[in-house]
Amino acid sequence: MIDPAQVLLEGPATATGAQAMAYARARGARRLEAVDAFIAELWAICRRAGYDPAVVFAQFCDETGAGTSPAWTARLNPGGIGITDGGDEGIAFRSGEDAARAMLVHLSAYVRGYDPALWRYIALDPRYVKPLELGYGATVRRLADLGGGAWASNPRYAAQIAGHLAALRATAAAPASAMPPEPAVARAVAPEGIVWIGTPNFHPRPASVEPEAIVFHVTDDLAFANVRDWFRRPESGASSHFVVGQDGAIAQFVSTRDAAWTNGVIREPREDLPWLREAVRRCAPPGGANLNDYTVTIECIGKPGLPFPQEQIASVIALARYLLARYPAIRPVRDRFLRHSDIDAVSRSYCPGPTFPLGQVIAACGG
Ligand SMILES: [Zn+2]
Numbered sequence: 530m531i532d533p534a535q536v537l538l539e540g541p542a543t544a545t546g547a548q549a550m551a552y553a554r555a556r557g558a559r560r561l562e563a564v565d566a567f568i569a570e571l572w573a574i575c576r577r578a579g580y581d582p583a584v585v586f587a588q589f590c591d592e593t594g595a596g597t598s599p600a601w602t603a604r605l606n607p608g609g610i611g612i613t614d615g616g617d618e619g620i621a622f623r624s625g626e627d628a629a630r631a632m633l634v635h636l637s638a639y640v641r642g643y644d645p646a647l648w649r650y651i652a653l654d655p656r657y658v659k660p661l662e663l664g665y666g667a668t669v670r671r672l673a674d675l676g677g678g679a680w681a682s683n684p685r686y687a688a689q690i691a692g693h694l695a696a697l698r699a700t701a702a703a704p705a706s707a708m709p710p711e712p713a714v715a716r717a718v719a720p721e722g723i724v725w726i727g728t729p730n731f732h733p734r735p736a737s738v739e740p741e742a743i744v745f746h747v748t749d750d751l752a753f754a755n756v757r758d759w760f761r762r763p764e765s766g767a768s769s770h771f772v773v774g775q776d777g778a779i780a781q782f783v784s785t786r787d788a789a790w791t792n793g794v795i796r797e798p799r800e801d802l803p804w805l806r807e808a809v810r811r812c813a814p815p816g817g818a819n820l821n822d823y824t825v826t827i828e829c830i831g832k833p834g835l836p837f838p839q840e841q842i843a844s845v846i847a848l849a850r851y852l853l854a855r856y857p858a859i860r861p862v863r864d865r866f867l868r869h870s871d872i873d874a875v876s877r878s879y880c881p882g883p884t885f886p887l888g889q890v891i892a893a894c895g896g
Contacts, residue, residue: 531695533687536584536672538640543694544583546572547702552586555700558596563605566625573857574633577737578646584672585636587693591686595693608632611656614682620655624803627653635660639679642667646737649811649818718854720847723771723779728760730768730790731783734822740785741858742804742865743849744792744872745890746828747881748772753780753830766790769828771848777840779848785855791826793819796875802864805871820872825852825859833882842886846893853894861896863887 549568558564568586575582592609593601600606604621607628611618622628630650637644638660651657660666665679672694676687683689734740746769748756753774760768760782768789772780783789798809811818827848831837849866853859866887869880 531691533673533691534671536691536694538581538584538636538669538672539579540581542572542575542582544698545702548697548700549586551702552697552700553596556595559602560596563625564596567607567629569857569860570626570629571633574630578644580633583697584694585633587690587697589632590693591690608635610635610654639665639669639675640667719851720779720844723781726757726780726782728768728782729763730760730766731787734786734788738822739858740825740852740856741823742867743852743859744824744826744867744869745881745885745887746791746826746869747831747833747885748828749832751830751832756830769826772828772830773841773844774830775838775841777844779844785825788819788821789826790821792824792869792872793821794873795820796873799871802871804864805867829881833879834884836884837886842889846890849890849894861891861894863891866891
C-alpha cells in the first residue's frame, strides 16, 4: 500500500509509459489508440515540466475507470474536468495528446498556480481558472492534498489513486510489439559519418521546446554545392537540419536543439492531420510561434518526380530512427512525419513530391 501523504506530484517518473500501457490494457481500457497517445504525451510533457506522470496517470485511472468511463470513451475527458457534484459541463478533447496536456494544465493550477512550462496548453483547459478562483492555486504538493475537497469531495479520493499507483508500479511493461516505440533518450545514437557544415541561418528553440515532428523536403537542385552555398549565405534566410545526398551521405547545418529555417511559411496547410492543425493554431498571429520551433527538417538532394535512390532513403530512415529515439514527442505516424507540401500547399506543392516514399519511411520506423 502507498500512503498518499508520501506521494509527491512533482519529481521524476516513478513508472514507465510502457507499464502504463500494459496497465490500461489489463484493466480493459477503451479507445486504446487515444490511451496510448495520452500516455506518450503525458510522459513527454511531465518529463519536460517536472511532474511525475505515474501519479497523473493513476489519477486518470481513478477518474475514468482506467479508460472505460463514458466521459473518456465518448469525449476523451481524462480527469473529470468540468464534472462536479453539481453536474457535467460536457468538456471534450479531440485527441489523447490534448487530453494529456489539459489534464496536466488543470493539475498544475493546484500544484504551481501558474506554470510557465505549460503556458502553450493552458487554453486547452476551459476550467483552468476555477481552482485559482476557489483558492486552491499552488496548495497541492502531495497526493493526499488532492482529496478533502481540493479536487474531489470524496474522502477516499487520494487513497483510490494511490491504489492505482501501487498496482501500476507493480505492472510488467507491455511487450514491445503491442506499443508504439518507447522514447529511449540514452540509447539514441546518430547515424555514423554525419558531416557538420553549419550555417548562420537558425534560431534557438524556445525554452523547454523540443521537436515534435519531422518535415521532409526535396532540394529541387541536384548539386549539393549549390544547396550548401545557399544555406550558408545569410541573405538566403534558409537552412535545414540535415541534407541527404543521393548516395546516402548526410550533412548537417543546424543542431536539432535549434530551429532551422525551412518551413516557417504556412499556406493552405492540410487540416486532416491533427498535430499539424494544432501546431498551425499555435503559430497564428499575432504573437504566434514559428512552426520551425517544433520541427526537424530533412532535405533530400533531388528533383520532384524523379526517383529517390534506396541509399538515400536508407539514410533518411536512419536519421528518422535516431530522431524518434531522441525526442519522445516524435512518433512514426503520418501527422508527425510531414511533407513540406502539407504545410505550404501553395508555393511548395512539389516538395518533396509524389516519388518520395513517405509510407516506406514511416513503416521502416515502426509506424
Ligand atoms: Zn521544402
